[in-house]
Amino acid sequence: MTDDLHNFFFYANTCHVCKSSGNESPIRKCSNCKMISYCSKEHQKQHWLQHKNICRVLSEMLDEHDKSNLLEGMRNVSMEEWVKAKMNLMLMVSLKLKRKLLPYEEEMFKFPKACVVCHEVNSKSMTDCQMCPCASFCEEHQNDPGHSKICDMLNLCYDLDIASTVFIRNPPRNVVPYHTEMAYLPTSINGFIDLYVNEDKSALVSSDIQKPHISEYLTRSLTLLHAMERLEYTTGSEMTLHIIGANMIEVDGIELWETLLHWLPSLTKLNLVLVGPELDSNNEKTECNICDCCVEKGMKLYLETHGILYKDYVNSDSFVKPDIIVGYNLGIHECENIDSDMDSWSQSIRILPEQKCPFVLTSYTSEEAEKEHKRLCDILQRKVTWLCYEKNPYSSLRPHRDYETEGVYYQNQYIIIYRDLD
Structure with missing residues (x-):
């Protein structure tokens, strides 16, 4: 996928460059910012020029707050508090960068890798959904049935986003x-x-x-x-x-x-x-x-x-x-x-x-x-x-x-x- 196309959207459980999921090949978080993932060093290097400024800001914030993830400490908070935390973090990063975030960068904060039940972000035993690239589960919630109700729709979101990179948008x-x-x-x-x-x-x-x-x-x-x-x-x-x-x-x-x-x-x-x-x-x-x-x-x-x-x-x-x-x-x-x-x-x-x-x-x-x-x-x-x-x-x-x-x-x-x- 070209540089222009891979920045159309962000999914936490896929390689940001080629959009492959962990089912296809192991993907690893950026070791600095912990907010975006890649399937290989080559793809990480390919995206580095576009990612480095926001990565630097996020890394500095991690050091400043002595955290391993900027959204840690939100386990079991209400959905309203979780959304507020994500939006506040997004605003803070935008202010530090002195620019409006790109749509895919906003999605890094709107849809971070976190347990869909309790919002845990640091679980070393986090498991990704095998059917869609949107959901993850901590060890405690791996068998939670709630996600199954919307899994197909989230997968369709992903398929439609992928299709948008090859399907020319023309009125029918x-x-x-x-x-x-x-x-x-x-x-x-x-x-x-x-x-x-x-x-x-x-x-x-x-x-x-x-x-x-x-x-x-x-x-x-x-x-x-x-x-x-x-x-x-x-x-x-x-x-x-x-x-x-x-x-x-x-x-x-x-x-x-x-x-x-x-x-x-x-x-x-x-x-x-x-x-x-x-x-x-x-x-x-x-x-x-x-x-x-x-x-x-x-x-x-x-x-x-x-x-x-x-x-x-x-x-x-x-x-x-x-x-x-x-x-x-x-x-x-x-x-x-x-x-x-x-x-x-x-x-x-x-x-x-x-x-x-x-x-x-x-x-x-x-x-x-x-x-x-x-x-x-x-x-x-x-x-x-x-x-x-x-x-x-x-x-x-x-x-x-x-x-x-x-x-x-x-x-x-x-x-x-x-x-x-x-």
């Missing part, structure tokens, strides 16, 4: 027919992909790997269509959609929103307005590429991106009133103190009822969905009634490792639909 080829009458979606995103997406026969990966990849592109537009069905929402010839808290994930595969032009009989013009401080601003409407049939029918798909908070967009000259507002995996509950300097959401949320339109909110997990709804009510200072709160049949099929629970999460796994917020 969509064969959704034009509907002249109202039609209902298949019962799940699985069914939709089976019916309407052509498998790439030239790809170097199996359909089992392609389908989760494809679902990452489709989940946003199909989640909206599902919400419109639940709302019994009727569109005219034009619709304006506001996607708030947007980032570059929403921009990737933007052409897949053309699905709405095929699916909704009356819709001929779709305006997508993406708003979020992580975006680059392009306040002008950009016409997106659509299929030849859509062009012949005079259909249009427009995109605007505004790299600002939603409250600032609503008060700007660029503002266009929405028909529906969507927030994908917003995390509005994450700031503990409403209206504090760290709270970027409260003022924007208070503007939503003024738009007098449906609001669709998705979350990674059921627990997060509950917290999102509660925070929404707290900000608006009243009980807000939802039309629908459910596991989303159009969530992504691609699992991602969750450092807060040490399980997995999925994009848009839970959905809350509000007819309005008045």
